Amino acid sequence: MLSLQKILLLHVLACLGRLAHGSDIIHGTKAPENSMHYMASVQNNMGQHVCGGFLITEDFVVSAAHCNDSSLTYVVLGKHNLKNGNHQKIKIENKIIHENYQQVGLGNDIMLIKLSEKVKLGHGVEIIQLPPAEINLKENQVCQVAGWGKTKTHGKPVDELRVVNVSVITSKNCEEQWPGLPANVICAGGYNTTKGFCQGDSGGPLVCHGFAVGVVSFNYYKNCTYPNKPNIYTDISKYRKWIDEVLRKKKRLSKVI
Structure with a gap:
């Protein structure tokens, strides 16, 4: 029998719709040629x-x-x-x-x-270097996510790499927005901001202090410009x-x- 937590998560996932591939950086800028x-x-x-x-x-x-x-x-x-x-x-x-x-x-x-x-x-x-086995990301710590693709909800992909600053959201605050949030993830950008990734950017890194600390995993379906859920990354340190x-x-x- 499924636990209540997993039932809630499956309900949330049902709202996601299909996660599209491609990297969609919202309200970012072109990455400098000598970076990333x-x-x-x-x-x-x-x-x-x-x-x-x-x-x-x-x-x-x-x-x-x-x-x-x-x-x-x-x-x-x-x-x-x-x-x-x-x-x-x-x-x-x-x-x-x-x-x-x-x-x-x-x-x-x-x-x-x-x-x-x-x-x-x-x-x-x-x-790029990976973080040690244990990292301590602080609330509102500013990191970066980058990728190729759309720059707004339902927009068109772009050819040039784009990057945007996103702030870390604590696990407690993130879990309140994502019932049944899986273990070993980092929340950054999205909720209460207009910056982050959209459907996709799958596999790209969340970079904090020069370390690749996260892997882009999923967000809330179709709402990229004004997202109402935090963006979710796999926590590489784990x-x-x-x-x-x-x-x-x-x-x-x-x-x-």
Whole structure:
């Protein structure tokens, strides 16, 4: 039998409608060309942007588990404008979904993407650091989220990377707005603001003090310009052990091969 908490969460999720892919930054600005070189565009076999992501080693990108799709084929790094500029386009070798992930909105929304070859660092490509196993984000702490896509509710995608500042919302306040909120998440932006992400920006990072502390997971359906629920991110600090184990395992296999 489902618990009352899970029933409430499923009711909220039913209100979300379909979560669209693509990164939709609301009331942001164009990201400076000399910034955020860890940002990745995860693309399908047609070369179309599907989800965001971010580079954590020379051959691994973090994204959201709900981005997983059989059409995902490439990761593009080193470009802020998806239509032009030099970039590195690397084939996806493997996608590792967290074993406890079920569906978006129920938590554990994190995926590691193994690249078929190591990226060349420098020239617009760099790694972003992950937080330690425990972090202490403060209420109203200002962080950043970035991505490609729509800039308003029902708007059109954009080609150039955009970024916006968002403020952290405490778990207590967030749970009041999201009954049955899953564990291991961070709330930032959205509720009581006009800034954040819209349907999508899936897999992009929440960056605080230079660390990628969160992965864009979900928000409240269709209301981006004046959202009435906080934006929800997977808390990376709670998955450091899992990430480190995956990286160690892949490294051992590479040495054997």
